[in-house]
Amino acid sequence: MTSPIRVLPLIVTPGPKGYALLDSGNGRKLERFGTIVVERPEAQAMWQPRLARTEWAKAHAVFSASGEDEEKGRWRVDKPVPDAWPVEVEGVSMQCKLSGLWHLGLFPEQTPHWQWMVRGIGRDAADAPRETRRVLNLFAYTGAASLIAARAGAEVVHVDASKKAVSWGRENAAASGLGDAPVRWICEDARKFVAREVRRGRTYHSILLDPPKFGRGPDGEVWDLFEHLPAFLSDCAKLLAPEGAHMVLTAYAIRASALALDGLMRDTLRDRGGTIESGELAVAEKDGDRLIGTSLYSRWSSP
Ligand SMILES: C[S@@+](CC[C@H](N)C(=O)[O-])C[C@H]1O[C@@H](n2cnc3c(N)ncnc32)[C@H](O)[C@@H]1O
Known part of the structure; x- marks a missing residue:
């Protein structure tokens, strides 16, 4: 009889070099992005903080949510914070800012996916001369993965x-010495862009998609994850190169299990073989064993 218990992977990371989750508790988290320490809401941190109040008081800026929505609210700046400051992430320099509301321009928990993508890009197919790897970063935000x-x-x-x-992504490129790197910066609705690439018969070795639950394209096009993801993922699958390809999907703040992403990914890539791994991403507290779960993921690589 097969065991009724199956285990989903939990990818745990301390985040990139320039980041640390210093402490968490009482619905808040204390983090260091480069040289700047910030305090933000974290609904999952139901436990007690471990550091003394005096440590929390060292934060440069504190975000207070307005009402129920932890992503809406305002920053209280207690110590001088530059308009933009660098945080080192896998050899690139991400400029963090307090201007992007609750987010600072960087999702540290994505680090293991970026490392996995780089390993995928470097995977050698055969002895034949290698094609330059083509990467498509969708819902790409400030461009860390790009x-x-x-x-x-x-x-x-x-x-x-x-x-x-x-334009924040372009700033990050310049700050990373990658201003002339072969990156096409496109401001467009992801569904429209992908549909056009399918018509053009383009392919990519690596596709990353980190769609929000709900969003809008530049011309007001609606993105609704539950309504649009299945057809969109199927279009993305059409863009995967025949060999040496991989795809990573992440989803934040949705009422679903990682099993939902897993099932969809398996359905979409049934004919391609390869391997699929799905689970949760978590950030580990510095010097501690406590983890904050951030998002669900599913990732596929070709055989
Ligand atoms: C959660 S962020 C992605 C985070 C990023 N991948 C990272 O880890 O740093 C979601 C992004 O999706 C973008 N977005 C929302 N609706 C969109 C749409 N219809 N087409 C393209 N991008 C969209 C937003 O502008 C935002 O930058």
């Missing part, structure tokens, strides 16, 4: 609906 891929020698297409995110 720049890490470019640094690894790939040609990158970066797609995001927000003009602000795209």
Whole structure:
């Protein structure tokens, strides 16, 4: 009889070099992004903080949520914070800012996916001369994955609906010495872009997608994860190169299990073989064993 218990992977990371989750508790977390310490809401931290209040008081800025929504609210700045400051992530320099509301321009828990992508880009197919790897970063935000891929020698297409995110990505490229790297910065609705690439018969070795639950394209196009993800993922699968390809899907703050992403990924890539791994991403507290679960993921690589 097969065991009724199956285990889903939990990918745990301390985050990139320039980041640390210093402490958490009472619905809050204390983090260091480069030289700046911030305190933000964290609904999952139901335990007690371990550090003394005096340590929490060292934060440069504290985000207070307005009402129920922990992502809406405002920063209280207690010590001088530059308009933008660098945080080192896998050899690129991400400029963090307090201007992006609750987020600072960097999702540290994604680090293991970026490392996995770089290993995938470097995977050698055969003895034949290697094609330059093509990477498609969808819902690409401020471009950490785009720049890490470019640094690894790939040609990158970066797609995001927000003009602000795209120009922030370009700033990060310049700060990382990658201003001339082969990255196409595209401000467009991800579904429209992918549909056009399918019509053009384009392919990519690496596709990353980190869609929000709900979003809008630059012309007001609606993105609804539960409604649009299945057809969208199926279009993305059409863009995967015949060999040496991989795809990573992450989802934040959705009422679903990692099994839902897993089932969808298996359905979509049934004919391609390969391996699929799905689970949760978690950030580990510095010097501690406590973990904060951040998102669900599913990732596929070709045989
Ligand atoms: C959660 S963020 C992605 C985080 C990023 N992948 C990272 O780890 O740093 C979601 C992004 O999706 C973008 N977005 C929302 N709706 C979109 C749409 N319809 N087409 C393209 N991008 C969209 C937003 O502008 C935002 O930058």
